[in-house]
Amino acid sequence: MATSVRMKIQREGLRDEYFRRNWIAEENRMREHCAAVKIQSCFRGFKVRAHIRNLQKMAIIIQKTWRGYCGRVCFRSMVKRAYFITKMNFYNEMAVRIQKRWRGYYVRKCIHNYYEMKKYFKGLCMKNQIVRKELEEYEETKRKEREKKTVEEEERRKHYQARKMHYLLSTEQTAGIYNSPYRLYPNEKEYMLQQVRPLSRKTSRRKDTAEGLVDQSGVPCTFPPVQPLPPVGKKKPQGPFRDTAEVLQQRxxxxxxxxxxxxxxxxxxxxxxxxxREEWRNRVHDNIFLPFSNPSRHKTHEPxxxxxxxxxxxxxxxxxxxxxxxxxxxxxxxxxxxxxxxxxxxxxxxxxxxxxxx
Incomplete structure (x- = not known):
């Protein structure tokens, strides 16, 4: 009996030991698995990164080689273009020099005549002098005409003023304002007033309205002609101004x-x-005309x-x-x-x- 109890107790401890050892083994296995996975991931990442670095180096070498080739090709084309432009500029400059020398020789030899040109310029200068002299004479003539016209206008104005102020003329009884007794000789306007006739009333009024007014620049002002007012039409007066007979007739x-x-x-x-009745008289007949072909489709006459x-x-x-x-x-x-x-x-x-x- 004691033996069975002891074996039972040992069996239970054995089971616990078994489960404990299995749990420890599972933990170790999981730890080893995680470590193996980490080692594999680090190694594989190292390999991939190394491969990528190698690929990048190869790509850089390829790009460097290709870009160098393209740059050399472009540089060669630029050098060729610059050389061609320089050569064309040189050829154009040489052609211009040749054309200049040839055209100068041709004009001097065949077209241009120095002595004829000198003669032409001499005649042109003489003609210019003659034209300038004629223009100066014309300007002098115009200036004299303007001066003469100004003097005539001034004389006319003085004559009109003298006629207008004829009432200031001296008489035997009273001396005028231009014939002062304190002077040895009368003023020149006094002699002018003696030589002209007095201005009539109508003429003075017309002259005052037409020629007597001048603006600030001295130009005489003229007014537009005054049109007479139209005659008043024969309109009927309104209100109490109407005729009595007309009012009674209207009423x-x-x-x-x-x-x-x-x-x-x-x-x-x-x-x-x-x-x-007018339509009946103008109508000819009431019979409807039907066509010869297919009269059934004919539309009847609308009266x-x-x-x-x-x-x-x-x-x-x-x-x-x-x-x-x-x-x-x-x-x-x-x-x-x-x-x-x-x-x-x-x-x-x-x-x-x-x-x-x-």
Whole structure:
């Protein structure tokens, strides 16, 4: 009995030991697995990075070689272009020198004549001197004409002023303002006043309005001619200024009926009947013309609106919504006349009671 108990106790301890050792082994295995994974990842990363560094070095070598080749090709083309431009510039400069020498020789030999050109310039200078002399003479003539005109204007103005101020002339009884008794000789305006005639009233008024006014620059001012006012038309005076007979005639004038009163009520029907008679008189025949081919497809003739035949239109208001005297039933006819409005009848009428319409 004791042996079985001891074996049972040993068996339980053995099981616990077994599970403990298995747990420790599993932990060691997991630790070793993680370590192996880490080592593999580090090694593989090192290999990949080394491979990438090698690829980058190879790519840099390839790019360096290619870019160097492209740069040398571009440099060679630039050198060739610069050499070609330099050579063309040199050739153009040499061609310009050759053309300059040849054209100079050709013009001096065949076209240009030194002595003829010298003769031409000499004649041109002489002609310029003659033209300048004529222009100076013309300017002198114009200046003398302007001076003469100015002197004439001044004399005319002085003459007019003397005529205008003729009342200042000295008399035997009273000396004028230009003939002072304190002077040995009278003023020159005194002699001028003695030589001219006095200015009349009409002439002085016309001269004052036309020639007597000058502006700031000394130019005489002229006014536009004054047009006479148009005559006053024959208009009827308003208000209390009208003639008594005209007022009475307007007040007691005969009655003027309006269009509504003067026109007959049946004027529209009479005009329609007259149009029907006119159309019946002008129509030649009532037979409808049918074509020879396929007459069934022919559209019938549409008669006129105001015809008097059996094809005529129905009178307005006889069939649908109005009852008139033309219908078979003799009901009360439709009333077509309305009384006039008193307020409208007084529009544009006079104030007299004779013209009122009742």
């Amino acid at each position: 007691y004038k005969p009655l003027e009926p309006t269009v509504r009163v003067a026109t007959s009520i049946t004027s529209e029907n009479e005009a329609r009947e007259e149009m029907k 006129l609106l105001n015809t008097g035949s059996k094809y005529g239109p129905i009178a307005y208001g006889t069939k649908h919504f109005r009852v008139t005297e033309e219908t078979p039933n003799k009901n009360k006819p439709f009333k077509t006349f309305f009384t006039s409005i008193y307020l409208f009848e007084k529009f544009q009428k006079t104030y007299s009671k004779a013209g009122e319409v009742f």
